[in-house]
Amino acid sequence: xxxxxxxxxxxxxxxxxxxxxxxxxxxxxxxxxxxxxxxxxxxxxxxxxxxxxxxxxxxxxxxxxxxxxxxxxxxxxxxxxxxxxxxxxxxxxxxxxxxxxxxxxxxxxxxxx
Amino acid sequence: xxxxxxxxxxxxxxxxxxxxxxxxxxxxxxxxxxxxxxxxxxxxxxxxxxxxxxxxxxxxxxxxxxxxxxxxxxxxxxxxxxxxxxxxxxxxxxxxxxxxxxxxxxxxxxxxxx
Numbered sequence: 001x002x003x004x005x006x007x008x009x010x011x012x013x014x015x016x017x018x019x020x021x022x023x024x025x026x027x028x029x030x031x032x033x034x035x036x037x038x039x040x041x042x043x044x045x046x047x048x049x050x051x052x053x054x055x056x057x058x059x060x061x062x063x064x065x066x067x068x069x070x071x072x073x074x075x076x077x078x079x080x081x082x083x084x085x086x087x088x089x090x091x092x093x094x095x096x097x098x099x100x101x102x103x104x105x106x107x108x109x110x111x112x113x
Numbered sequence: 114x115x116x117x118x119x120x121x122x123x124x125x126x127x128x129x130x131x132x133x134x135x136x137x138x139x140x141x142x143x144x145x146x147x148x149x150x151x152x153x154x155x156x157x158x159x160x161x162x163x164x165x166x167x168x169x170x171x172x173x174x175x176x177x178x179x180x181x182x183x184x185x186x187x188x189x190x191x192x193x194x195x196x197x198x199x200x201x202x203x204x205x206x207x208x209x210x211x212x213x214x215x216x217x218x219x220x221x222x223x224x225x226x227x
Contacts, residue, residue: 043218043220044207089156100146101207104155
């Protein structure tokens with residue numbers, strides 16, 4: 001079945017370090033891909049999305065490119081801040097937002113000053 | 114994006130009782146979903162709340178345990194029935210955004226069953 005695999009956490013970085021969180025997917029078709037972020041004690045926020053191959057989603061300095069050839073959607077940020085400490089979820093869905101989201105396990109990021 | 118509120122934000126309930134969670138959206142939306150996030154885990158879809166018809170449940174979730182109502186295009190409730198400690202989770206509702214290709218989530222309801 002369709003699934004999402006994320007790198008295990010926690011990921012611990014110093015402030016201003018480069019961030020990569022790997023995400024790969026298995027799907028029978030061409031899904032839309034998303035990154036959501038969950039800050040401590042809060043609900044999920046949509047961080048960025050890409051709806052077709054080679055699309056790049058970006059927001060708040062974060063970027064991810066939809067790579068069909070490697071079935072990947074890795075999240076990157078050039079310089080992380082303490083305020084980026086959160087859990088990051090990669091997810092896919094079909095039919096745009098009308099179908100269910102299938103989430104990865106989540107990756108916890110801790111950024112230290 | 115839509116503004117979504119949930120009530121209650123958290124609750125502690127005794128085994129065998131039920132909890133009803135409300136989800137209110139500030140605009141009319143076609144699709145509403147209910148997810149469960151067990152402690153330290155990812156999110157799993159419970160059901161899709163359909164306006165004017167019965168909810169559509171995912172495998173492993175049944176209407177008797179998780180009855181859902183969707184009386185109009187801005188409101189839905191999820192009831193978690195006959196609570197057990199295994200039901201301790203965060204329950205989140207989500208809606209499809211105007212762009213029709215993303216979902217937005219409410220703040221969640223943290224349920225603890227003792």
